[in-house]
Amino acid sequence: MSAKPLPRITxxxxxxxxxxxxxxxxxxxxxxxxxxxxYPRVACARCGGRALEWRRSAGRGVVHAVTVVHxxxxxxxxxxxxxxxxxxxxxxxFRMMANVVGTAPETVAIGDRVRLVFExxxxxxxxQFTPEGSAMPGGASLPRLA
Numbered sequence: 001m002s003a004k005p006l007p008r009i010t011x012x013x014x015x016x017x018x019x020x021x022x023x024x025x026x027x028x029x030x031x032x033x034x035x036x037x038x039y040p041r042v043a044c045a046r047c048g049g050r051a052l053e054w055r056r057s058a059g060r061g062v063v064h065a066v067t068v069v070h071x072x073x074x075x076x077x078x079x080x081x082x083x084x085x086x087x088x089x090x091x092x093x094f095r096m097m098a099n100v101v102g103t104a105p106e107t108v109a110i111g112d113r114v115r116l117v118f119e120x121x122x123x124x125x126x127x128q129f130t131p132e133g134s135a136m137p138g139g140a141s142l143p144r145l146a
């Protein structure tokens with residue numbers, strides 16, 4: 001079986017990945033237009049401003065859209081199917097895509113509240129979400145924000 005891919009860390013994304021390694025979800029805030037943005041960029045996608053600062057998300061949000069993957073995109077993900085991918089609207093005002101874990105895929109619905117957890121993979125911590133109030137499978141708990 002092939003290994004699951006790892007993210008390519010760049011100068012623009014390094015603070016984000018360092019935050020994940022520390023157990024926190026970081027996003028950028030534009031001082032010019034006062035908006036959150038995600039994914040990391042060198043300039044604000046809304047106004048073009050370069051006065052971006054890194055902030056820490058509380059790691060909680062609402063499922064905006066959801067799909068269940070039944071056919072693995074590669075051999076590396078074959079053992080994971082079916083699994084859930086969602087667009088999550090974070091409480092700080094940005095949206096991100098991530099897996100939803102710790103629950104049966106067919107139970108995840110638009111409007112569900114979720115909280116951040118991390119999957120450790122090859123020295124990198126990948127953000128994922130789980131339903132608020134749920135325990136991880138088998139009683140395990142991935143590092144998460146309080």
